[in-house]
Amino acid sequence: MVIEVKATITGNVWKIVKEIGDTVDEYDVIMILESMKMEIPVEAPQGGKITEFKVKEGASVIEEDVVAILE
Amino acid sequence: MTEIDKSIHPELERLHSLRAISKHGGGPDKIKRQHDRGKLTARERLDLLFDPNTFYEIGILGAENHEKPDADGVVAGYGKIDGRYAGVVAYDYTVKGGSMGQVGEEKATRIREIAMKSRFPMIWLSDSGGARIDPKSGFGASTDTDRVALFANTGYLFKEESLMSGVIPLVGAMLGPGFAGTAYIPGLSDFVPMVKGKSFMGLAGPALVKMAIGEDIDENELGGSKMHCEVSGVGDLEVEDDAACIQVIRDYLSFFPANCDLKPPRKEFSGDPLALIxxxxxxxxxxxxxxxxxxxxxxxxxxxxKFFFEMKPRWGKNMITGFGRxxxxxxxxxxxxxxxxxxxxxxxxxDKAARFIWLCDAFNIPLLFLSDVPGFMVGSKAEKDGIIRHGAKFIHAVAEATVPKFTIIVRKSYGAGYYAMCGKAFDPDLIVAWPKGEISVMGAEGMISIFARKALEEAPEEDRAGIVSGMADVIKPLLNVKMAAAKGYIDDIIDPRETRRVLFQALEFTKDKKIFRHPRKHGVYPV
Incomplete structure (x- = not known):
C-alpha cells in the first residue's frame, strides 16, 4: 500500500532527517519544516518504508503538499 | 418485535396499507437513483441511526391530498440512540427532492415540540431542495393568492431552533443539498457533520446566486463539504458517506446528556483510571x-x-477542540x-474555542485546557480581522463557563493566551503544569526587545544576537513554572505520566461543583 506523507503547514523544508529505504513507525519524524519561526516536524502517518521524497531541503511547500511516499 | 397480523379486520388492513405507501418513499426508481448517487434513503438512514425497533414515526399518514395518499418529503419521529430518546426530521430526497411542503412542516413542528417538552436531543438529516415551490402543496409558484401568502406564516422552525439551543442538543447533519432556508437548520445546530462531496449548503443555490449577483459558481465551490469544513467553519466534520455520518452523530451524542439539566453519561471503563500513562x-x-x-x-x-472525537479538525487548525473520556x-x-x-x-x-466552550458549558461537560500558546495573533491583518472582538469572545466564554475547568500548562503559556487557556484568574478547578511549562507575559526574546531596546540599538549590529541570547539564558529559567509553583500560583507541577490520574480525581471531586453568578439576562457577547 502506498501512503502519502503530507506537509502539515506552509513553509520551507529545513531538514530531511530520514533517507530513502528507511523504515519508520507511526509518528516518526521524516523531515522538519520551518514556518513562523517554528520547527514543524512532518511525521509518518503510519509505519512503512520510505520510497520517495517529493521535495529537497530548502524547497518551499504548501500545506497538504505530498512531501514523501511510504510503502 | 412480533409481526402484526394485518388481515384480522379490513380497517386495520387499510391502515397498514396506508403506512406502507408512506414507507415506499418516492418509489423504486427514485430510490435506485438515490442509491446510484451513493446515498441512502431517509428511512435507511433512520435504520442506522436508531437502536433496532425503537423508531416511532409520527405523521406517517400525512398526505397533501387525503384522497390520494402518497409519501411525504419529510419523515419525522423519535427513537433510541444507545438507549436514550432523540427526535428526528429526515428529509427524503426521493419524494419531490425532499422539499418542505405543508404536511412536512406540520410533522417537523410536531416532533420539535415533543423533543422540546420531553427534553431530548433533536436531529435533522438534511437532504432537501428547500421550501416546496409547487402550486398544490408548496409555498408559492402559483397565482393562487392563498398559496403565495402562506410564506408569511412560516419561519417558526428557526425561531424555535434558536430557543432550543442550549436546552437540548441539536444536530444538523448534511447528507445532501440544503440551500436557502434549510441552510439555517445546520446554521442554528450545535453539530454539523457533512457527507464528503455529496452535501451542500448555502443561503442561496447557484441559480439564485447567478440571478442575484451574476456570479457563476457550482454548488461544490459555493457550499460543498470541503469548503464548509475547511474554509467557512460552518461544517464540523467531513465524513466519507451516509453510514459514517450516522455513526458520528451517535458518537457525538454519546458525550451529551439529553438536556441541560442532566449530567453527561459516564461510559463504562474497565481499566484503572489511576494508572500512569x-x-x-x-x-x-x-x-x-x-x-x-x-x-x-x-x-x-x-x-x-485513545478515542478523541475532534470537532472542526480542518478549520482553525491552530486550536484543537473535541471530546474524550x-x-x-x-x-x-x-x-x-x-x-x-x-x-x-x-x-x-x-471563534472555534469560544463556541466549543459554550457548547460544553451548556451541557455540563467539564473542560480541559492544554496550553502551549505563544499568545494572540498580532499585526495589522489580525487587527483588521477584528482579533480584539474575536479574542474577547474566547475570553468571555472561558470566564463565563461554570462547568469544572482543568488547566494543564504543557509548555509555554504566554500573554493573554495564558488567560484565555483558563489561567489562574479564570477559576480553574485544577491548574497544574508539566515540567517544561512556562508562564509569562511574553517569551524571553520579546521581553528583551522591549526592555533592552536602547542597549541593543547602541550595540554594534554584529553583537546584538549575542546580547539577546545571553540575556535570554538569564531570563528563561525565570519563566519556568517552578517559580509560579513556588509562589503557590499553580497547584502543582506533575509528571506527564500522572496526567490521567490527576484529571480523573479532579473529575470526581468536581462532580457537584456549583457556581453562583450575578443574575442577568445574558452577557453582551463579543462576537
Whole structure:
C-alpha cells in the first residue's frame, strides 16, 4: 500500500532527517519544516518504508503538499 | 418485535396499507437513483441511526391530498440512540427532492415540540431542495393568492431552533443539498457533520446566486463539504458517506446528556483510571521551544482508549477542540496546536474555542485546557480581522463557563493566551503544569526587545544576537513554572505520566461543583 506523507503547514523544508529505504513507525519524524519561526516536524502517518521524497531541503511547500511516499 | 397480523379486520388492513405507501418513499426508481448517487434513503438512514425497533414515526399518514395518499418529503419521529430518546426530521430526497411542503412542516413542528417538552436531543438529516415551490402543496409558484401568502406564516422552525439551543442538543447533519432556508437548520445546530462531496449548503443555490449577483459558481465551490469544513467553519466534520455520518452523530451524542439539566453519561471503563500513562508521553514535548510536536498524539495518550472525537479538525487548525473520556467521564478538550502556526490564537482559533466552550458549558461537560500558546495573533491583518472582538469572545466564554475547568500548562503559556487557556484568574478547578511549562507575559526574546531596546540599538549590529541570547539564558529559567509553583500560583507541577490520574480525581471531586453568578439576562457577547 502506498501512503502519502503530507506537509502539515506552509513553509520551507529545513531538514530531511530520514533517507530513502528507511523504515519508520507511526509518528516518526521524516523531515522538519520551518514556518513562523517554528520547527514543524512532518511525521509518518503510519509505519512503512520510505520510497520517495517529493521535495529537497530548502524547497518551499504548501500545506497538504505530498512531501514523501511510504510503502 | 412480533409481526402484526394485518388481515384480522379490513380497517386495520387499510391502515397498514396506508403506512406502507408512506414507507415506499418516492418509489423504486427514485430510490435506485438515490442509491446510484451513493446515498441512502431517509428511512435507511433512520435504520442506522436508531437502536433496532425503537423508531416511532409520527405523521406517517400525512398526505397533501387525503384522497390520494402518497409519501411525504419529510419523515419525522423519535427513537433510541444507545438507549436514550432523540427526535428526528429526515428529509427524503426521493419524494419531490425532499422539499418542505405543508404536511412536512406540520410533522417537523410536531416532533420539535415533543423533543422540546420531553427534553431530548433533536436531529435533522438534511437532504432537501428547500421550501416546496409547487402550486398544490408548496409555498408559492402559483397565482393562487392563498398559496403565495402562506410564506408569511412560516419561519417558526428557526425561531424555535434558536430557543432550543442550549436546552437540548441539536444536530444538523448534511447528507445532501440544503440551500436557502434549510441552510439555517445546520446554521442554528450545535453539530454539523457533512457527507464528503455529496452535501451542500448555502443561503442561496447557484441559480439564485447567478440571478442575484451574476456570479457563476457550482454548488461544490459555493457550499460543498470541503469548503464548509475547511474554509467557512460552518461544517464540523467531513465524513466519507451516509453510514459514517450516522455513526458520528451517535458518537457525538454519546458525550451529551439529553438536556441541560442532566449530567453527561459516564461510559463504562474497565481499566484503572489511576494508572500512569505510558512513558512516551514524557518525551513528546521537545526541549527546544522552537520545535513543534504532535498535540493530537498527546491528547490520545491522555483519553480513554485513545478515542478523541475532534470537532472542526480542518478549520482553525491552530486550536484543537473535541471530546474524550477519562475513566469513562466525558470531557471537552481545548488545546493549542504547535504544529499549526506555533499554536497562535487568531480569529478562527478564538471563534472555534469560544463556541466549543459554550457548547460544553451548556451541557455540563467539564473542560480541559492544554496550553502551549505563544499568545494572540498580532499585526495589522489580525487587527483588521477584528482579533480584539474575536479574542474577547474566547475570553468571555472561558470566564463565563461554570462547568469544572482543568488547566494543564504543557509548555509555554504566554500573554493573554495564558488567560484565555483558563489561567489562574479564570477559576480553574485544577491548574497544574508539566515540567517544561512556562508562564509569562511574553517569551524571553520579546521581553528583551522591549526592555533592552536602547542597549541593543547602541550595540554594534554584529553583537546584538549575542546580547539577546545571553540575556535570554538569564531570563528563561525565570519563566519556568517552578517559580509560579513556588509562589503557590499553580497547584502543582506533575509528571506527564500522572496526567490521567490527576484529571480523573479532579473529575470526581468536581462532580457537584456549583457556581453562583450575578443574575442577568445574558452577557453582551463579543462576537
Amino acid at each position: 505510558e512513558d512516551q508521553i514524557a518525551t513528546i514535548v521537545p526541549d527546544n521551544t522552537r520545535e513543534a510536536y504532535n498535540m493530537h498524539r498527546l491528547i490520545k495518550l491522555i483519553v480513554d482508549d 477519562i475513566g469513562g467521564y466525558p470531557l471537552g478538550i481545548v488545546a493549542n496546536n504547535p504544529m499549526s502556526y506555533g499554536g497562535v490564537i487568531d480569529i478562527n482559533a478564538s
